[in-house]
Amino acid sequence: MIKIVIIGSGNVAHHLIVAFENAQKKGNSIELVQIFSRKREKLSRLVDLDRITDDYEKLVEADIYIIAVSDDAIAKVVDNLPFKNRLVVHTSGSFPLDALNDNNRRGVFYPLQTFSKNKAVDFTTIPICLESENPFDYQILNTVAKSISDSVFAINSEQRKALHVAAVFVNNFTNHLYQIGNEICEQHQVSFEILKPLIIETANKIMVLSPQEAQTGPAKRNDTETTLTHEAFLLDENHLMIYKLLTQAIHNNGKKL
Amino acid sequence: MIKIVIIGSGNVAHHLIVAFENAQKKGNSIELVQIFSRKREKLSRLVDLDRITDDYEKLVEADIYIIAVSDDAIAKVVDNLPFKNRLVVHTSGSFPLDALNDNNRRGVFYPLQTFSKNKAVDFTTIPICLESENPFDYQILNTVAKSISDSVFAINSEQRKALHVAAVFVNNFTNHLYQIGNEICEQHQVSFEILKPLIIETANKIMVLSPQEAQTGPAKRNDTETTLTHEAFLLDENHLMIYKLLTQAIHNNGKKL
Structure with a gap:
């Protein structure tokens, strides 16, 4: 069972939460263990409040932390993480992998689609572009991505x-x-x-x-x-x-x- | 029964022929009586050769003549028609109605879609924009358009x-x-x-x-x-x-x- 934490409450976070919850119900070996958001009530319709935190110190242990926030907030979120050597990935199309600090193992989990809150999407058709620093982390990313999408690609920062x-x-x-x-x-x-x-x-x-x-x-x-x-x-x-x-x-x- | 003649053998003519043949089979009160084309063999897979002519003098009598040729050939085709006072329409988005000579009753039958020969289209969803000089002709155009499309509009030349x-x-x-x-x-x-x-x-x-x-x-x-x-x-x-x-x-x- 791969434990997932999502950080963020915007459009991408919203659609990822829905997709992971569905994937879990279908028996995929993933578990969305926690969501970090400054706006807890915004997400309360999607998940129970006890799985939502707004305190970095209360982040639980997980196999992967997916940062789904705007580009200019990514670095600050990463700097606030109170742990080291865990797999931390962002969901941005333009943010380079090596622009993250290297306290943790870095990666990218970029779903290439246009998301609007009021329009449902079929996540199984959305291409997810993955990048990691080592093959072991790529396996985790690949399993997580394939639990929600049929279209998963290894894509480096330049591509x-x-x-x-x-x-x-x-x-x-x-x-x-x-x-x-x-x-x-x-x-x-x-x-x-x-x-x-x-x-x-x-x-x-x-x-x-x-x-x-x-x-x-x-x-x-x-x-x-x-x-x-x-x-x-x-x-x-x-x-x-x-x-x-x-x-x-x-x-x-x-x-x- | 409204008798239709199509003049032309390009993409628009091709798709109109297919659409009218299907509409006729479904019991609509239209009949594609003839096609005029300089390239008779090009259309022989769509209709019998005896319904195709390449001679203006052999054009049969019909309720509507639909000219589906490139914009720069429309005026020449109209000038070659050997009859008067019949309903003659073109299928162009940009050619004004009053640019046709007025030997015949003029109109426009403009299907707003992008046509490629190798890609089938569902004509029922294609908007057809109609224009005529009098209400009687509009009724003919409307019946013909509705036999192949669910989306028919009265649109003047400026629109x-x-x-x-x-x-x-x-x-x-x-x-x-x-x-x-x-x-x-x-x-x-x-x-x-x-x-x-x-x-x-x-x-x-x-x-x-x-x-x-x-x-x-x-x-x-x-x-x-x-x-x-x-x-x-x-x-x-x-x-x-x-x-x-x-x-x-x-x-x-x-x-x-």
Whole structure:
């Protein structure tokens, strides 16, 4: 039985708690023994209060401590831990393993997904990127990760950084393009709902085609007449700048191939 | 029984033919009576050759002629039609209704989706945007559209243009962000597969949250340290320009709210 402590009460901590509780019920050999949170009542719907502490000195012994807090709080949490030589991992995409202090054995347990509190996720499909300092710790991480996900990867800090930057493009930036689509619809009294099947199909296509194969549209065809018409149509200076830069990028891409 | 002729043999024509054939089999009161194509053999797997013509003079009488060709070929096709006062519609997102010659009754039948020949689509979920010059023609368009889709909208030329521009943002530009994600992964020997669940969840989130509610990440949090680290990490000048512009746009957006 691998004993787990989670430190944090944000979106990632929330979804990890739910996933570990479910995994335990299904008979996986893991046990979520404690949660550390400054906001005990925030988590009281998920676990009994007697498993939640807000005092570092009361942290129980465990095989792995998973720190699920914002990047700028990780180092401070690690410095506050009152023990040594235990396995302590963070869940961040961008924080390097060696930026943690080395009082404890260091590792990374990075679930690559976008979490919102009000939207349930199926953790079994979420890729978990693992890193450790030695093979023994990797085995613990691997067992813990596989108890909640079918998609587990050994990823070093450099690769993880690449994934994190790439995730900003395919998630944050893509979401901003959705927002621009929404704004253009609002400006012209059309329902954004009409675009939703296209948004889903654009994502689904990438499951079976490469981005190059999936690309269509006026920029790809170098249809200058349509792109100029679109540019003249855009009312917002920011929309126009983004339209021009991405049209140019798709066009140049065609020249590269 | 509404008689339909399709003119064209590209992706849109291909998927419309399949959809109408299925709708007819299910007992809808429509009949795909003929297809006009310069490349008869291209369509022979979909319909019998005797229903395909490559001669304008042999076009049969029908209640609606659907022109599914590239934008720059629409006007030429319309000019070649050897009849008058029939209902002739195109399937383009950007071509205005009044840019067609008025020998015939004009209309638009615009299915808002991204079509690839090698990927089947469920037409019932595809929004079809309709426009006509009179209410009688609208009824024909509406019956034909509803025979293949559950999502039919009256959309004027100005609104359709807005939808088309918005579609470029949420489809073509989003797909280009997927491609950048893929390139960053390749540069650092990480599998793009790891990002696919995130891509799907990003699209799924927009079905239930507004783009503003769904946004997360360093730009939204105004986490300058992380964005500067990302900028230093990007190897490609074009990736860097897009990163900076979209980060700034998300950041400014926060200030607007």
